[in-house]
Amino acid sequence: MQVIVNGRTRQYRTVEFDTKRNRVLLIEQRLLPHTFKRIETQDFAATARAIRDMVVRGAGAIGATAAYGLAQGARAFKRRSMPAFQKHVQRVFEALRNARPTAVDPVNAMLEVRRKMAAGNTIEAQQEIALAAAQAFADDNVEDCRAIGKHGAALIRDGMNILTHCNAGWLAFVDIGSATAPIYTAQAQDRKFHVYCDETRPRCQGATLTAWELAQQRVPHHVIADNAAGHLFQRGQIQIVIVGSDRTLGRTGEVANKIGTYAKAVLAHRHRVPFYVAIPLSTIDWNLKSGAAIPIEERDETEVLGAWGADSRGARRYVRVANPGSHAKNPGFDVTPAELITGIITPKGIFKPAELWDNRHQLGFTGR
Amino acid sequence: MQVIVNGRTRQYRTVEFDTKRNRVLLIEQRLLPHTFKRIETQDFAATARAIRDMVVRGAGAIGATAAYGLAQGARAFKRRSMPAFQKHVQRVFEALRNARPTAVDPVNAMLEVRRKMAAGNTIEAQQEIALAAAQAFADDNVEDCRAIGKHGAALIRDGMNILTHCNAGWLAFVDIGSATAPIYTAQAQDRKFHVYCDETRPRCQGATLTAWELAQQRVPHHVIADNAAGHLFQRGQIQIVIVGSDRTLGRTGEVANKIGTYAKAVLAHRHRVPFYVAIPLSTIDWNLKSGAAIPIEERDETEVLGAWGADSRGARRYVRVANPGSHAKNPGFDVTPAELITGIITPKGIFKPAELWDNRHQLGFTGR
Numbered sequence: 001m002q003v004i005v006n007g008r009t010r011q012y013r014t015v016e017f018d019t020k021r022n023r024v025l026l027i028e029q030r031l032l033p034h035t036f037k038r039i040e041t042q043d044f045a046a047t048a049r050a051i052r053d054m055v056v057r058g059a060g061a062i063g064a065t066a067a068y069g070l071a072q073g074a075r076a077f078k079r080r081s082m083p084a085f086q087k088h089v090q091r092v093f094e095a096l097r098n099a100r101p102t103a104v105d106p107v108n109a110m111l112e113v114r115r116k117m118a119a120g121n122t123i124e125a126q127q128e129i130a131l132a133a134a135q136a137f138a139d140d141n142v143e144d145c146r147a148i149g150k151h152g153a154a155l156i157r158d159g160m161n162i163l164t165h166c167n168a169g170w171l172a173f174v175d176i177g178s179a180t181a182p183i184y185t186a187q188a189q190d191r192k193f194h195v196y197c198d199e200t201r202p203r204c205q206g207a208t209l210t211a212w213e214l215a216q217q218r219v220p221h222h223v224i225a226d227n228a229a230g231h232l233f234q235r236g237q238i239q240i241v242i243v244g245s246d247r248t249l250g251r252t253g254e255v256a257n258k259i260g261t262y263a264k265a266v267l268a269h270r271h272r273v274p275f276y277v278a279i280p281l282s283t284i285d286w287n288l289k290s291g292a293a294i295p296i297e298e299r300d301e302t303e304v305l306g307a308w309g310a311d312s313r314g315a316r317r318y319v320r321v322a323n324p325g326s327h328a329k330n331p332g333f334d335v336t337p338a339e340l341i342t343g344i345i346t347p348k349g350i351f352k353p354a355e356l357w358d359n360r361h362q363l364g365f366t367g368r
Numbered sequence: 369m370q371v372i373v374n375g376r377t378r379q380y381r382t383v384e385f386d387t388k389r390n391r392v393l394l395i396e397q398r399l400l401p402h403t404f405k406r407i408e409t410q411d412f413a414a415t416a417r418a419i420r421d422m423v424v425r426g427a428g429a430i431g432a433t434a435a436y437g438l439a440q441g442a443r444a445f446k447r448r449s450m451p452a453f454q455k456h457v458q459r460v461f462e463a464l465r466n467a468r469p470t471a472v473d474p475v476n477a478m479l480e481v482r483r484k485m486a487a488g489n490t491i492e493a494q495q496e497i498a499l500a501a502a503q504a505f506a507d508d509n510v511e512d513c514r515a516i517g518k519h520g521a522a523l524i525r526d527g528m529n530i531l532t533h534c535n536a537g538w539l540a541f542v543d544i545g546s547a548t549a550p551i552y553t554a555q556a557q558d559r560k561f562h563v564y565c566d567e568t569r570p571r572c573q574g575a576t577l578t579a580w581e582l583a584q585q586r587v588p589h590h591v592i593a594d595n596a597a598g599h600l601f602q603r604g605q606i607q608i609v610i611v612g613s614d615r616t617l618g619r620t621g622e623v624a625n626k627i628g629t630y631a632k633a634v635l636a637h638r639h640r641v642p643f644y645v646a647i648p649l650s651t652i653d654w655n656l657k658s659g660a661a662i663p664i665e666e667r668d669e670t671e672v673l674g675a676w677g678a679d680s681r682g683a684r685r686y687v688r689v690a691n692p693g694s695h696a697k698n699p700g701f702d703v704t705p706a707e708l709i710t711g712i713i714t715p716k717g718i719f720k721p722a723e724l725w726d727n728r729h730q731l732g733f734t735g736r
Contacts (some may be wrong), residue, residue, distance in 0.1 A: 033691035196697070199672065199690065201569055201593040207673070207690035215693040223696040225569040225672050226594045227628025231664065231702035234630065260595025262602065263631055270634055296599065304567065304593050305575070307675035309687025319677025319687050322567065322575035323401035325583040328591040329564070334599035 001170045001184065003036060003216050012038070013175045015056065015064045015138060019131065022075050024068045026056045029171055033212035034310045044073030044092045051099035051106065058172025059105040059246070060145075060280060064138040066096045066106030070113050071130040077123065085123045089114070105282065109137050138174045144280045145176035147347035152182025152242065152278055153189060155350075160193040160239040163229060163268075166200045166258035167209035168244020168278065178278040179244040180213060182345065187219055195221040196238065198229060200258060202303035202330060226260050233271040241268045241275045242345075246333060247294060248277065250284045250360060253338030253353020254291035259331055265340040274342040281346060281364040284356065291335035304328035369538045369552065371404060371584050380406070381543045383424065383432045383506060387499065390443050392436045394424045397539055401580035402678045412441030412460045419467035419474065426540025427473040427614070428513075428648065432506040434464045434474030438481050439498040445491065453491045457482070473650065477505050506542045512648045513544035515715035520550025520610065520646055521557060523718075528561040528607040531597060531636075534568045534626035535577035536612020536646065546646040547612040548581060550713065555587055563589040564606065566597060568626060570671035570698060594628050601639040609636045609643045610713075614701060615662060616645065618652045618728060621706030621721020622659035627699055633708035642710040649714060649732040652724065659703035672696035 002009045016025040023040040024047045031037055039055060041047040047069035050056055056065050073092030077085050093110055100106060116133040120126035156162065168179035176184060183195060195214055200206035207223045214221040224232070232238050241264055247256040255261070255277050268275040288294065305322040322328065338353035348362055356363060370377045384393040391408040392415050399405055407423060409415040415437035418424055424433050441460030445453050461478055468474060484501040488494035524530065536547035544552060551563060563582055568574035575591045582589040592600070600606050609632055615624040623629070623645050636643040656662065673690040690696065706721035716730055724731060 033694075034688075197694075199569070201567070201595055204689050207694075211691035211694040215691055221694065223672055223690050223694050225627065225698070227569055227626075227631065228697065228699055230631035230634065231627060231699050232697075234702065258595075259593065259599060263595065263598035263635060266598065266634055266638055267631060304591055304596075306677050307687060307689055309674055309689040310692075311679075311685060311687055317679060317685070317687055319675060319679055319685050320402075321572050321675055321677040322591045323579035323583055324678075326401075326565075326575075326579040326589065326591050329596065329600075330593070331596055331599050334602065 001175060001213070001217065005036060013138070013142070014061045014171055015068060015174055017068045017071070017134065022072055024050070024065060024072055026050055026065065027171065028055050029057060029209070030055060032171070033208045034314060034316065041072070043076060044069045045095060047072060048095045048099040051096065059103070059282065060141045060173035061171065062100060062103060063105035063109035064134070064141055064174045067109040067113050067134040067137040069096045070110045071134040074117070074130040075127045077127070080123065082123060085126070108282065112137060141174040141280070142176060144347040145173050145178060145181045148178055148278050148280070148345050149176060149181030149185030151350050152276070152345040153185035155240060155274070155276065156182055156186040156191055156193055158192050161237055162193060162195045163198065163238045163241045163264065164195060164210055165198045165206060165243045165261050165264055167205040167213070169210055169213040171209050171213060172244070177213070178280060179242045180210070181278060182242060183219060184217060187217065195219055196229070196232065197221055197223050198226050198260065198264070199223055200260065201226055204307070205258070229264055230267050233267050233273060238273055241265070241273060243277055245277050245279045245283050247285050248279050248283050248344065248356070249288050249291060250286040250356045250363070250365060251289055252291060253341065253344070253356055255336045255341060256291065256294045256333050257336065259334050262334040262336045265336045269340045275340060276343050276345055277341055278345040281348070284363060286360065286365045286367060291337065294335055296334070297332040299330045299332045301328040301330050304330045369543060369581070369585065373404060381506070381510070382429045382539055383436060383542055385436045385439070385499070385502065390440055392418070392433060392440055394418055394433065395539065396423050397425060397577070398423060400539070401576045402682060402684065409440070411444060412437045413463060415440060416463045416467040419464065427471070427650065428509045428541035429539065430468060430471060431473035431477035432502070432509055432542045435477040435481050435502040435505040437464045438478045439502040442485070442498040443495045445495070448491065450491060453494070476650065480505060509542040509648070510544060512715040513541055513546060513549045516546055516646050516648070516713050517544060517549030517553030519718050520644065520713040521553035523608060523642070523644065524550055524554040524559055524561055526560050529605055530561060530563045531566065531606045531609045531632065532563060532578055533566045533574060533611045533629050533632055535573040535581070537578055537581040539577050539581060540612070545581070546648060547610045548578070549646060550610060551587060552585060555585065563587055564597070564600065565589055565591050566594050566628065566632070567591055568628065569594055572675070573626070597632055598635050601635050601641060606641055609633070609641060611645055613645050613647045613651050615653050616647055616651050616712065616724070617656050617659060618654040618724045618731070618733060619657055620659060621709060621712070621724055623704045623709060624659065624662045624701050625704065627702050630702040630704045633704045637708045643708060644711050644713055645709055646713040649716070652731060654728065654733045654735055659705065662703055664702070665700040667698045667700045669696040669698050672698045
């Protein structure tokens with residue numbers, strides 16, 4: 001997407017690859033929204049560190065980064081022994097997998113690259129395939145987001161106020177994003193609307209990343225405290241809600257997403273405002289039978305007890321907000337039941353939560 | 369209430385008066401929760417500045433401060449001319465009123481003091497009455513909170529998790545508080561329970577003031593992001609909600625309170641968790657006929673765009689959290705409809721919202 005750098009707009013993806021210099025190019029997301037900067041990783045180990053240290057985050061983005069990292073590592077192999085090459089690739093795979101051990105996207109992305117590589121008979125052929133497969137993975141991610149945008153944009157009409165929560169934007173994918181895709185597509189279709197970004201405490205990805213994204217695209221928007229949405233619903237100032245999802249249950253239509261999503265769904269339902277969830281197919285979990293079985297990560301209490309931001313000199317700094325003697329509970333996600341969800345926007349179209357299972361083969365289910 | 373100073377507990381009120389030295393003693397609330405300190409105001413002008421600069425805040429607390437400030441100013445008059453004295457008292461009254469021009473409590477408190485003063489025939493008599501009347505005002509405020517605590521404590525049972533929002537604690541009154549009164553009373557009755565404090569963005573009075581209060585009383589508690597309550601309701605981890613109110617409509621039972629209260633009421637209703645509002649009678653507005661008519665203050669956007677806290681050296685500091693190019697909407701309050709409120713805890717007992725009007729004479733209504 002477009003980024004405004006020194007008053008000029010330039011186009012970037014979250015993750016790119018420099019084929020000649022065999023380097024992964026990443027937006028340094030930890031500096032956003034205060035500073036826009038890109039970094040290059042010299043080798044697969046540096047790419048793994050970038051994933052681990054959250055230079056790049058978001059399921060789609062770290063999947064593509066791992067795929068590129070695997071190609072980068074494979075291409076750096078200079079000897080001629082195929083067994084040594086395969087051992088090396090395994091080492092690269094493990095380094096990238098262990099960078100975020102609980103994330104499933106890097107593993108799936110790399111398995112796809114390796115499956116394709118197996119068709120190459122020489123080291124050189126496998127190296128070439130690895131690069132092409134990583135590129136294809138990234139391009140597919142972009143195409144999926146583009147398709148989400150096409151389906152979702154039809155929901156956005158002139159004059160609407162859209163509520164978003166957290167960041168399921170292009171920074172979390174290779175480009176375009178999921179929850180933001182309908183917004184960017186509707187904007188490209190010249191529709192006029194306005195977005196409210198929940199700041200999304202405690203990590204404030206709405207105030208930082210989503211607001212930054214929207215500012216780059218010059219989409220009219222305001223940040224609000226998570227507390228403010230209820231009042232805006234009451235006064236008829238929100239016409240549609242679009243959020244992303246970390247895991248959507250294909251059997252029940254329940255949606256796990258950033259903490260606070262559930263409350264917004266309850267409010268939208270009370271005020272008869274449509275509530276949509278935008279997801280790529282990789283987010284659908286076809287196995288779990290109940291949202292109550294989704295493990296909810298309890299995150300570090302310091303996130304709730306304070307805030308990160310820029311001080312008056314622009315230096316990044318943590319301030320302790322809460323009473324020094326007090327502790328915090330910090331569940332990272334919540335689960336929204338299907339009954340509160342108007343529709344799930346996928347690359348294959350918009351489905352009611354209860355329709356996911358009936359359309360499972362179209363939506364990528366490969367089990368029985 | 370009790371404050372832990374250097375490991376020892378001491379008893380304070382938010383506002384006290386040193387009769388011998390004619391000074392108002394205030395807790396410097398702007399330094400909380402990081403530093404506990406009391407200040408003395410030398411004269412009524414300094415007391416007015418303390419109200420204006422929010423050394424002291426909260427309806428009950430600034431009412432009592434203004435009452436004491438009026439007595440302080442009256443007592444400082446050293447000449448013998450009654451007309452000059454009355455002119456002086458009027459000047460004191462105006463200085464204290466203008467410190468927070470939209471607040472109604474200082475005005476009501478001072479009018480009560482002046483009404484009683486009128487019974488005195490000499491300057492000395494009026495000075496004496498002023499002090500006694502200010503003391504009586506403060507003591508009545510404490511007695512009202514004590515009565516709220518007595519009625520509300522009956523709702524709290526062993527093992528409960530109580531959710532609070534914002535700060536309607538003793539720091540906002542002369543002592544004990546409104547929403548906190550049932551908590552402190554139940555603790556004094558040896559009941560065992562736990563409190564979740566919504567951090568209450570954007571000003572975080574829950575994370576700072578309420579958490580500080582509970583820590584001083586050694587009430588088990590955790591701070592949570594405002595986003596987390598929905599998940600806790602879902603998992604059955606909240607058994608009762610108690611909040612305060614800035615204005616409660618006597619005719620409809622609607623409750624205006626800090627932004628975010630409404631969303632908590634909607635969630636509590638969905639999960640069949642009782643939702644109570646604790647108020648002194650002065651909070652009841654007998655005139656307004658609809659909550660939609662309550663003006664909702666739009667506060668400064670910097671509150672939402674960043675956060676105040678202590679840096680690693682303990683210095684108070686503001687950090688900008690949100691994207692630098694973005695703006696914020698910041699409604700300060702919202703209105704909760706009567707249908708979502710289980711009961712209103714008053715010094716006169718607990719009433720259903722719809723019962724306020726029927727019991728209006730008991731609840732202080734003096735109109736027709």
